[in-house]
Amino acid sequence: MSDEVQLSKRLTWLLRHGAVQERIPISFEGFVPVNSIINHPKFARDFNFKKLQDIVKKDKKQLYTMRQNGCWEIRANKGHTIVNVGSNCFRPDLYYHHFEQMFMQELRAIENSRFVTYNHNNKYNQRNKSMSHSPTKTSHVSANGNKCIVCSQKFSNIQECLKHELSQHDIKRTKRPQSGLRSKVKAILTDIKTDEQQTLQKELLNALHKSEPGQELCCIFKHHRMNDEKLDSEYERIETCLYKELPPLRGLRLHPFGSFASGLALRGSDIDIYIEFEDTTRLRENYNPLAFNRINCCLHRSKCFSEIIPVRQARVPIIKCKHIPTGFSLDINISCPSSVNNTKFVRDLLQFDNRIRELITFLKIWAKQLQLIGRGNMTSYCLITLVLFYLQQPQSNQPAVLPSIKELQDNVPDNLIVGVNYAYQLQEKISPLPRELTTSKLIEGFFKFYRCFEFESFLISPYMGEAIPLDKFKRGEISFPGYIANNKTKQPFQVDCCVCVQDPFALSHNVGKSISQLNLEYFVTCINHACDVFEDVNISTDAQRYEALLYGIIERMAEELI
Incomplete structure (x- = not known):
């Protein structure tokens, strides 16, 4: 860029x-x-x-x-999303002649079933339209007539009264802004204030500030990541149990994928497993209910597994369960081999340069700490895809770290898995990262890149290595052979979502479709605060910076919203 x-x-x-x-x-x-x-x-x-x-x-x-x-x-012609313009932002001498537009917007807000009245202290009084028949609980207009609700000055008509309130007292009626965000921040703040979380935070911060310069990330990873050797040992026990408990299903192979297989597992992570049947004729192209039910029955009969929950209606049906001897939670699927190939690509990418591994690991910890990953929010794979796309963009005075997936596939024999080409070549197509490009600079660049990104207007396409205008994509003005070939037998890319992030290989899959509008707003707010941390002149060391990113952002948001 x-x-x-x-x-x-x-x-x-x-x-x-x-x-x-x-x-x-x-x-x-x-x-x-x-x-x-x-x-x-x-x-x-x-x-x-x-x-x-x-x-x-x-x-x-x-x-x-x-x-x-x-x-x-200067202004943006698409308009602004700022709900309540502050008193320091309003100039009556310049904008009185635009009052008609202002007044019509105020009347539309008053007609809403619920609205908020803001005063100069940013406090609000909530009314409900259904209560307007009550003589003691009426709307602002009927209760006060043409009288200012702050200074009680009377006016000949409601227009003059509203104009006075807007200019003199900074009162604007509108839908309640950021109420959902406020509730979300309050809930997260309550969660991280538990004794357990506070103890973990103190332990990490003590170790962080005692660490040697340049070792701050290693200290953070030590507290948040699982021990690889112990994890491998525990997985062997799980694998042995599964082979033992699934004898009726002969000729199967287990393939771990996700954070465990890629080396990005954090404490509390589950283990994802894909079950492949050697006799592929026993499976249909995607989902085989008979095999799914037999695995479910075998797990229920086993004494090694508990909390078994089959999830049949998901895009990828899975069986969730817990392995009692190790305490690990498992997600088992038999219909999505593509996940194994996605994981292989991520693992190969992490092995290419340790700074990419550190970047993704820290951002996973950051996202987990701020509860950016979860139901109604982005998945870990979506976050990794956002990192991949960021690394494909040239920054100021720096070329792109990674080429597009399309370039990685050029002149490479196809590797088709369920109709998706997972071929790529890294070694000869990626240049070594510049020595001066530290992990800290990569983290800062990620936040600053997405601070300005217009998620509502663009489709993020790591395959093309560029942001595609959504309006042109919807009209069919922008297409590419890989998407057309990949979409012959599948549903088209889902664009009616708050965020459109294209899977790097399965081009008809939107990996950001689970993100709600509220959580997009929360993510962007977290990004903005992260940028503020890097621009704060009072933060001089990496230890202070990482502390502010992991623990200070939610505190700052709470001060602003609660």
Whole structure:
């Protein structure tokens, strides 16, 4: 990604989402004073007046408008997502003539079944439309007439009253912003404040600050990762039990995959196992209910396994169970060999350079600590795919670390597994990473890359190594042979999701489809706070930086939201 594109994405994020967070004034229409950007300590080194003019002039998509209205101002033409514009962001002398738009939006908000009234202390009073018939619990308009709810000043009509409240008291009625995010942060904060979590945190921080410079990540990994030798030993016991307990199903082979097989297992991780039948004629192309049920019955009869739960309706049906002797939880499937091949690619990638292993391992720990991985959120594989895509993008003065999957497959014989080509070649197609590119710089680059990324507008495609505009993809204007060939007998890529992240090999599979809108908002907020950590001049050591990333972000969010 060129510097100009990176700057444009950063400007778009600021104008559409981040103005209030960065304490930059923004009008109701979305206009931001140019001086507030070029004089801001975080943006001054990247933007000046001429640079902003060049970005607007060269932008073929007409994403920005720049105007002179007493002072130079700029806005994003797609609008902003900032729900409540602060008092320091509203200028009545410039925006009174836009009052009609403001007033209509206020009336639409009042018509909603639930709304919130904000005062200058950011406190709210929640009303319910269904209670409007009650003489003691009425809406703001009927209760107060044309009187200001703050200073009680009377007005001849409701329009003048609303105009006064907006300009003088910074009151704006709208749907309750960030209520879901506030609840989520509060729940996570409660979870990490338990005695057990606090003890683990103290142990890690004590060890972290005593570690030698350059050994901080090793210290973190020691506390969060499983011991590889012990893990291998435990898996051998599990494998022996499964072969012993599944005698009715002759000719089967077990293939571990996921974090255990790739070497990314953290404490508390489960073990994923794919069961392959040597006599493939006994299985249909995908899911064989008979074999699935027989495995389920064998596990139920066994004394080595407990908590057996068959999940038949998932995209990949699995049997969840617990191996009693080792205490490990297992996810067993018989219909998805592609997972084994995905894991093989990740494992080979990690072995290529230890810095890539450290990058992915730390981000998994970071995501686990902030509860970014789980139900309704991204999977570990989705996070790894995001890291893969980030490494495929050129950064400022740095070429891309990895080529696209398409390039890795060029001139390599096909390796078709259930119709998907898992062929690739790493050794001759990836250049060694520059020595000066440390793991810390890779971590920082990941956060800064996704801070400006517009998830709602682009499909992330590691296969192509680029972000594909979703609107063009939906209209069929952008396609590629690999997707067409891969999609002949399968459902098309699911685009009606909050996040579209294409599997690097199974091109019709959206690995980000499980992410809800709330969790996308939470993920982006965590990314923004992570960037703030790297830009904080008061944080001078790696130990302080990693502490802030793992434990400080949720505290900062709680201060802002709760």
